[in-house]
Amino acid sequence: MANLHSYVSNLRRTLEPHRPPRSRDNVLRREATGYVLAADPQSIDAVRFEQLMREGRRLLTAGTPRQACRTLERALALRRGCAHPEVSDYSLGAQVAARYEELWSLALESYWEARLAEPGDISVIAAELSALSTRFPTRERFHLLLMRALCSAGRRAEAIDTYHRARRVLADEYGIDPGEELQRLFQRVLCGEPTSGRGSSRFTSWTSDVSVSPAP
DSSP states (O other), rough: OOHHHHHHHHHHHOOOOOOOOOOOOSSSSEETTEEOOOOOOGGGGGHHHHHHHHHHHHHHHHOOOOHHHHHHHHTTTOOOOSGGGGGGHHHHHHHHHHHHHEEEEHHHHHHHHHHHSSSSHHHHHHHHHHHHHSSTOHHHHHHHHHHHHHHHTTHHHHHHHHHHHHHHHHHHHHOOOOOOHHHHHHHHHHHOOOOOOOTTTGGGGGGGGOOOOOOO
């Protein structure tokens, strides 16, 4: 019990470093059933991140990529390492951590989709997307965005190579073919058709099809 009180005391000092000694605890309170964390939701990075991520994706779907990019950039800036590493060894903690990792990946995909829809150095964007498709080889969205960026830069052969690389990874990892959207894009690239890259209203239509489950 002494150890518990010591942990709580240290945690209170961390949460409220400027609280006067012996004053009422405003964040970590003791009640009849135990301790209650009563923090303002807006002071919790995970809450702010999810709000900004959802707003950024809404702006992207609404066809305002510049505002979406700014909002998603603010969301991504809240990340500090992996989600909840201190509780990832527990079942519920692992579920929460996995959920926020997925939300972060969705925010990152949406951010680069917004960047690609805005004016800018397409070669730099393609380089960033190439690194992301290597870092997350099983996330089809990064391969698709990279193909669009490469086509916008006039590098159609590299876009074709990107598709084949994604196909091999998915086959090796899961024994599956690329999804329909990636396959359709590949066919358009082969035929020299427009790939709905920069500035296209069709470019952001996918965001409305992706659901985000609420926190458990």
